[in-house]
Amino acid sequence: MKKILLLFPICLMLISCKDKEEITESPVIPVSTTAYTLMEEDVINKYGDITNLERFEAFVGHVEDSTSDKVRIVSYTTEGDAIYKHLIYNDNSIMYTIDSTQDRYGEQTVAATTCQSIEKLETSELSVYKLIACEEELDDLLLIIEK
Numbered sequence: 405m406k407k408i409l410l411l412f413p414i415c416l417m418l419i420s421c422k423d424k425e426e427i428t429e430s431p432v433i434p435v436s437t438t439a440y441t442l443m444e445e446d447v448i449n450k451y452g453d454i455t456n457l458e459r460f461e462a463f464v465g466h467v468e469d470s471t472s473d474k475v476r477i478v479s480y481t482t483e484g485d486a487i488y489k490h491l492i493y494n495d496n497s498i499m500y501t502i503d504s505t506q507d508r509y510g511e512q513t514v515a516a517t518t519c520q521s522i523e524k525l526e527t528s529e530l531s532v533y534k535l536i537a538c539e540e541e542l543d544d545l546l547l548i549i550e551k
Contacts, residue, residue, distance in 0.1 A: 440488060440506070442478065449479040452550060460547065464522050464533070467493050477546060481507055489546060498522070500535055502542055517542050 442448070448455040459475060466473035477489040487510070488503040501516040520537035529551055535544040 440478075440486070443476070445475070447475060447477045447547075449477060449547060451480065451482075452548070454547065454549060457547075457549070460533075463491065463493070464524070467498065467522055470496060481510070483509060485509070491546075496520075498535065500538065500542065500544075515540070515542050519544070522546065 445459055446456060447460040454460075460477065463473050463475040472494045474490070474492040477491070479487045479489065481487065485507040487507055488501075490499075490501040490503070492499040498519045498521070499516065500519050501514065503514045504510045505512050505514060517538045517540035519535040519539070521535075523534055523536045525532040525534070531547075531549040531551065533546040533549075535546065538544055
């Protein structure tokens with residue numbers, strides 16, 4: 405019985421000394437547990453009704469002109485929960501963060517990637533803005549605008 409009691413702490417020590425698995429590096433993203441405060445410069449997509457579209461178009465223009473800029477798109481789910489898409493353009497790339505922590509029925513995650521540019525696809529009925537050449541596969545659809 406004494407041998408078992410002595411063996412137990414040794415096993416615990418060996419387990420705690422085990423090599424840790426390699427961790428892939430990703431940007432540290434603070435996660436808020438409270439709702440964001442909407443800002444005047446936010447681009448709001450509420451069920452296809454887009455407020456402050458000119459601010460988003462200015463951001464796209466800055467990307468095309470290689471001028472640093474940032475914008476936040478706030479889209480609402482059918483249940484009324486907000487999903488935040490942060491875009492920061494600097495040094496010829498776009499840092500894209502999508503925050504669904506306020507979406508009660510979604511994944512409730514924060515994910516980030518770096519993309520090269522924004523593409524505008526147009527049909528006779530829609531204009532679609534999406535990110536292109538992203539390092540990680542995320543929801544790259546930014547806005548769908550009905551004409």
